[in-house]
Amino acid sequence: MTDAIRVIQYGLGPIGAATARLITERGNLELVGAVDIDPAKVGRDAAEVIGLDRVLGLPVRARLAEVGAAADVVVHTTNSYFDLFTDQVLEILAAGFDIVSTSEELCFPWSRNAEAASRVDAAARAAGKTVLGTGVNPGFLMDSLPLFITSIAQRVDHIDVTRVVNASERRGPFQAKIGSGMTVEAFRTKMAEGRMGHVGLSESVAMLFDTLGRKLVRLESSVEPVVAEKAVKTRFFDVPPGRVRGLHQTGHAYSDNGEFVSLTFRAALDEQPDGDTITIRGCPDLTVKLKGTNGDLATVAMAVNAIRRTKAAAPGLVTMRDLPIVTA
Amino acid sequence: MTDAIRVIQYGLGPIGAATARLITERGNLELVGAVDIDPAKVGRDAAEVIGLDRVLGLPVRARLAEVGAAADVVVHTTNSYFDLFTDQVLEILAAGFDIVSTSEELCFPWSRNAEAASRVDAAARAAGKTVLGTGVNPGFLMDSLPLFITSIAQRVDHIDVTRVVNASERRGPFQAKIGSGMTVEAFRTKMAEGRMGHVGLSESVAMLFDTLGRKLVRLESSVEPVVAEKAVKTRFFDVPPGRVRGLHQTGHAYSDNGEFVSLTFRAALDEQPDGDTITIRGCPDLTVKLKGTNGDLATVAMAVNAIRRTKAAAPGLVTMRDLPIVTA
Numbered sequence: 001m002t003d004a005i006r007v008i009q010y011g012l013g014p015i016g017a018a019t020a021r022l023i024t025e026r027g028n029l030e031l032v033g034a035v036d037i038d039p040a041k042v043g044r045d046a047a048e049v050i051g052l053d054r055v056l057g058l059p060v061r062a063r064l065a066e067v068g069a070a071a072d073v074v075v076h077t078t079n080s081y082f083d084l085f086t087d088q089v090l091e092i093l094a095a096g097f098d099i100v101s102t103s104e105e106l107c108f109p110w111s112r113n114a115e116a117a118s119r120v121d122a123a124a125r126a127a128g129k130t131v132l133g134t135g136v137n138p139g140f141l142m143d144s145l146p147l148f149i150t151s152i153a154q155r156v157d158h159i160d161v162t163r164v165v166n167a168s169e170r171r172g173p174f175q176a177k178i179g180s181g182m183t184v185e186a187f188r189t190k191m192a193e194g195r196m197g198h199v200g201l202s203e204s205v206a207m208l209f210d211t212l213g214r215k216l217v218r219l220e221s222s223v224e225p226v227v228a229e230k231a232v233k234t235r236f237f238d239v240p241p242g243r244v245r246g247l248h249q250t251g252h253a254y255s256d257n258g259e260f261v262s263l264t265f266r267a268a269l270d271e272q273p274d275g276d277t278i279t280i281r282g283c284p285d286l287t288v289k290l291k292g293t294n295g296d297l298a299t300v301a302m303a304v305n306a307i308r309r310t311k312a313a314a315p316g317l318v319t320m321r322d323l324p325i326v327t328a
Numbered sequence: 329m330t331d332a333i334r335v336i337q338y339g340l341g342p343i344g345a346a347t348a349r350l351i352t353e354r355g356n357l358e359l360v361g362a363v364d365i366d367p368a369k370v371g372r373d374a375a376e377v378i379g380l381d382r383v384l385g386l387p388v389r390a391r392l393a394e395v396g397a398a399a400d401v402v403v404h405t406t407n408s409y410f411d412l413f414t415d416q417v418l419e420i421l422a423a424g425f426d427i428v429s430t431s432e433e434l435c436f437p438w439s440r441n442a443e444a445a446s447r448v449d450a451a452a453r454a455a456g457k458t459v460l461g462t463g464v465n466p467g468f469l470m471d472s473l474p475l476f477i478t479s480i481a482q483r484v485d486h487i488d489v490t491r492v493v494n495a496s497e498r499r500g501p502f503q504a505k506i507g508s509g510m511t512v513e514a515f516r517t518k519m520a521e522g523r524m525g526h527v528g529l530s531e532s533v534a535m536l537f538d539t540l541g542r543k544l545v546r547l548e549s550s551v552e553p554v555v556a557e558k559a560v561k562t563r564f565f566d567v568p569p570g571r572v573r574g575l576h577q578t579g580h581a582y583s584d585n586g587e588f589v590s591l592t593f594r595a596a597l598d599e600q601p602d603g604d605t606i607t608i609r610g611c612p613d614l615t616v617k618l619k620g621t622n623g624d625l626a627t628v629a630m631a632v633n634a635i636r637r638t639k640a641a642a643p644g645l646v647t648m649r650d651l652p653i654v655t656a
Contacts, residue, residue, distance in 0.1 A: 283625065289616070
């Protein structure tokens with residue numbers, strides 16, 4: 001393991017536990033520390049917390065400063081929002097580590113969170129380290145992948161991406177996040193509070209517009225409940241008819257010349273068929289259909305696969321459009 | 329046009345003429361010269377040769393040295409093979425220009441043409457310039473695109489890419505290249521001479537293996553004629569029943585653990601339905617189906633879209649896996 005990249009896992013929820021497990025399976029990576037604030041995890045061996053059948057000899061620490069191991073990169077999987085993760089990211093940079101983060105708002109922060117992004121970028125440059133925000137969505141399906149596909153387009157007039165997720169196969173927190181089991185009224189109340197639904201549509205829109213040289217003049221977003229017509233049962237939820245089994249979210253983004261991007265994210269229990277469709281209108285017209293892009297497996301894969309590129313990248317806050325292609 | 333990248337088009341066949349036209353349509357690019365050895369083109373205004381309805385004031389020159397314009401990047405679209413293009417590439421580097429080339433063997437030359445590639449790489453570094461080989465295939469569909477899709481894979485066990493092209497919609501030289509109108513006997517004779525069929529399968533295989541850390545131990549290739557059952561007519565060919573209407577080419581590539589990559593390229597007149605399918609077996613299994621990736625339009629788009637990234641890249645011979653994603 002002498003040439004292995006040394007990684008600290010920061011955040012041991014379902015995604016963080018899975019990235020940590022995958023790191024331990026890769027010969028060119030070495031898990032050297034694990035951080036989580038949950039008192040039920042602190043002090044236990046990381047192997048036990050992430051579900052490995054062996055001992056790693058790495059006790060989970062409540063704070064990064066307590067890890068004490070020499071490391072190269074921190075994989076950061078805690079939460080979606082700048083106001084919640086900024087201090088964590090600054091702490092990691094101050095400790096001298098590169099960061100791969102699955103925080104949605106980091107995937108392309110130069111529009112909605114430009115000021116906070118500039119602070120992170122400045123801190124990264126000062127530390128000589130790199131921060132990458134990535135994941136499957138945002139980070140891939142609705143932004144960097146359609147952008148890479150435009151490489152074979154002479155002209156792009158419009159981009160549509162539609163993602164349909166059968167949430168029955170996803171982790172419990174995801175099923176909860178899309179409103180599973182709620183009444184329609186409770187769904188709408190929580191939506192009005194602003195933190196219901198998929199985070200990242202506006203980050204994807206911003207990456208598409210900025211990279212393709214369009215000026216975003218208006219973004220119309222909506223989130224609607226998908227209501228169960230018959231009872232739906234998963235490992236985590238029992239949804240009677242009339243209750244919410246998921247959500248249907250859209251974003252329509254306009255330049256001065258009309259709509260340039262439309263994004264649809266529909267995630268619901270028992271939703272069939274699932275899959276993703278990218279439709280690019282221009283010269284030539286292009287259609288790309290994807291099957292199998294399981295959001296949990298894929299986000300974990302992307303976070304771990306991006307470690308090598310992030311370590312090699314120039315200092316600063318970067319996004320998926322700035323790095324050479326990430327690969328398995 | 330003060331900030332525009334100044335481009336010389338080197339090679340004015342169908343692909344080169346189309347790239348030159350697209351360059352003139354892009355506000356951030358400026359066509360400043362055109363080179364072709366064809367005596368029927370030399371001395372005429374480039375606009376007339378590439379099919380523009382206006383005058384560019386750029387006479388086509390037989391040699392790069394005669395262009396005399398200050399420039400940044402040369403788009404090189406002449407031929408597929410190292411033994412034919414190496415002197416051209418070295419001449420362009422010596423003149424101090426970055427190069428985007430559609431030469432298939434340049435797309436990933438580190439396996440079959442490692443020695444020649446090293447010479448080009450050394451010349452590029454000495455000149456402080458970048459050489460990129462790209463296109464839709466090789467360069468995208470069977471290599472950099474599947475590689476980018478593996479970014480969301482935790483494990484990759486096997487990659488299959490199948491491309492079916494309806495050649496009826498393609499340029500005359502392409503229809504000729506796939507054997508249209510030949511007898512089966514003539515097809516097999518020409519195939520035995522080694523320059524029949526699509527160039528680039530082994531470059532794509534090499535990029536996949538090298539990037540994903542596999543050792544290529546065996547590559548089995550085959551090219552078979554596709555024979556017309558009924559008469560087929562295009563703008564360029566009149567194929568009676570029993571004659572060749574295209575080719576079916578396969579490559580099966582093995583590591584020590586068995587087959588890791590299989591590539592199929594089928595291009596024929598009146599071939600329906602066309603389209604591309606990428607199938608990645610691993611965790612998760614992924615399927616990607618593409619429609620509309622017209623090889624001529626797409627290669628032209630890729631060559632022009634890659635100009636900005638190539639100009640910004642570090643010196644040396646680079647491939648599509650080394651650059652940040654190319655976009656429209």
